[in-house]
Amino acid sequence: MPAAPRFGVNYTPSEGWFHHWLDYDSGAVRADLDSIAALGVDHVRVFPLWPYFQPDRALIRPRAIEQLLDLTDAAAERGLDVNVDGLQGHLSSFDFLPAWTRTWHRRNLFTDPEVLDGQAAYLHALAGALADRPNFLGMTLGNEVNQFSAGPHPDPDRASAEAIDAWLERMLAACEKGAPGRLHLHAEYDATWYQDDQPFTPAQAARHGAVTAVHSWVFNGTAQRHGRTGIPTEHHAAYLIELSKAWADDPARPVWLQEVGAPAPLIPPEHAAAFTEATIAAALDCPGLWGVTWWCSHDVSRSLADFPDLEYSLGLLTNDRRPKDTARVLARAARTPRGTPATRTTALAVPADPALRSLCAPGGPVFDAFFRLVEDGARPTTVLDTRARDTAHLAARGITAVVAPEQVLPTPPGGTRS
Template sequence: MHNATPRFGVNYVPSGDWFYEWLSPRWDAVRRDLDGIAALGLDHVRVLPLWPVLQPNRTLIRDQALADVRRVMEIAGEAGLDASVDVLQGHLSSFDFLPSWLSSWHRTNMFTDPDAVAAQADLVAAVHGAVADLPGYLGVTLGNEVNQFSSRPHPSPMPATPAEVTAWLETLLAAAPADGRGLRVHAEYDAVWYQDGHPFLPTHASRFGDVTAVHSWIFNGTAQHYGAMSEQSIRHAEYLIELSRAFATDPHRPVWLQEVGAPLNCLTEAQAPEFCRRTVLAAAESDALWGVTWWCSHDVRRGLGDFPDLEHSLGLFDAEGTVKPLGKAFAEVAGQVRAAWRERPASPRTVAVRIPADSAGVPVSRTTLAPGGAVFTAWMEAAARGVRPALVLSETDHGYASVFPPAAHNTPGVYSAVSDSEMFQA
């Protein structure tokens, strides 16, 4: 179990020009944003530069772009914030940001083409090398939900097999030295847990890198099926934390709730602060929790075109930098959890729900893990009774006081791997 007091931070979305700010950063605005985040009492930010800005050509990594990433992280440090950095963006808020050397006339596969994989490894090494000496450096994440490029529903997927995903992860993670200077992390969206046939496997998420990152969004069918303020929606992040632990070989492996938000295509604005508070309290019931990084810091301003509507409302701050009720709620619950953990960390779980899986840790059916599925339902029903269940693979020596199976019928889930725009408009 992981008994360090959880970290609380935010995914930094620059105010004003969104991530397009990386084209020409306005340092006064960046400083204002980061000072505001620190004033909420948060302790870290996740920084997400754009991949084509960093590496516009396969053999060109721009020194100025690396310097800009470093400067953002230095300003974060001056504000009292630690910072992690992603490398392959990749995909953000329904927009793809692939460099031109991967698309169109030069189309190739980022997961399987040797030259493309080598170029990505070079970029991981360069980004890590540019910032790893900073005192507040938390580590590097390979990229934001890059598994969405590997399979449906992406309109132009770059197919890979699980074995090819393994090779890709091993190559890119090795590019950031395991020298203790920050965590080496990769992060997937929830198809890795819920979509049968998806090439990124739960074992990839839970066994590669230094921590497991989970991204929790209730517009994946949870809110639509159960209701946005239902126990199933409130506990979705907690469930993902515990689900990820079932596939880990290290019982002490921390889990980073790297993205969680309050989407107003499911919630009302009045419900969002309470959703935040209850979601964080539920997640903090897991003794593996490394930290919570909310999505996101600032609303996207209305003047920017073609965003799904909810992107204009996800921030802890509005587009002008004013703290919203959601921001106040996150700051308050962060303080509440810190105080509670200092007095008594979350305790280990003694009861578990069994996941049918083979000897390699591959679930028999990932749809049964999804909202509405048999495993999900069994876990939620136990949680509603106050049992605090874990999850365990059927082939694992569980060590729990009791382990019970899901319902005998193999109920499929309601999760649907649809596109971002479809989910966001649900």
């Protein structure tokens, strides 16, 4: 754990979006990093596009690795540490997968032996190339790769939870072999916590890798149900942080809010700064927070076609590198000294069975009960229902009271809550 939560951004290049790897411009990257460093943040998360770096299973392009090292060195010159995502994977509604895994060469991303060999070699190569850079934080296996493993993806690579366990262990080992002792982790979108049939499980998220990563997006039904200023909307990131702790075996395991942003139109541009401030404040009230990494650094240029409309305006900085009000909020938070949050002593019991995860999703009784407690002025955390009477576990986490959702939620008119 760092002495205080860290602040950073997910780096979206202002010129060419992530296609900039095809026409890498060191000067443009340095100008982008200058505008990021001016915010006072201390790290960036960067995204090599997998098919550009490994277009053939046996070809990891040396020139692409050199460009990634140039970006990493440029970040170091500006006092920025770098986390590198490997298997891109999925970004801003687009899938980027090598041709050797699709169509005529269709092979399962999580179970095919040759694909696994190629992925492990690629992650090992990236980590090994970066290992001697002092500002290299470590590898994230990929960006929300769980979206490839189940619906609503239109063509999922289905796998069992046991197969995903093996995949995570092998890929994290490849990163560790390439760069021993760095902060290697994996990161999924919130279906891991909310979707009953996801083979990427909450236990995997909270037990594999150096930290637990959560990605918070309120377009998942939260803002639609509760509005732009609703407590669940402004505290959704904090909820995911505290929800993740139920599955952790280590009571002190850090949690990284690795992605969070203000998506229009659910969060209108004129309200984005207020949402950013409220979200960060709620997250910082969670003990064990490793850091906050905002999505994203720069707007996507309107000269690029086919993105969902919200993707064009998520940047803290405009496409010509001017800071928005949201950037000023993040910069202020990054520069404000903060004490350690108090322990959360009240825990809401959540189902340990991953087939019941939807109870934790927006509209589910766990979700609603958590925010009823927040509205009442409590600072809840969560605990698995199988650990609700484990006195040693509760004591290690400082929990003194455990409540079930049915104890928190009002009884429906004319009936009883089951």
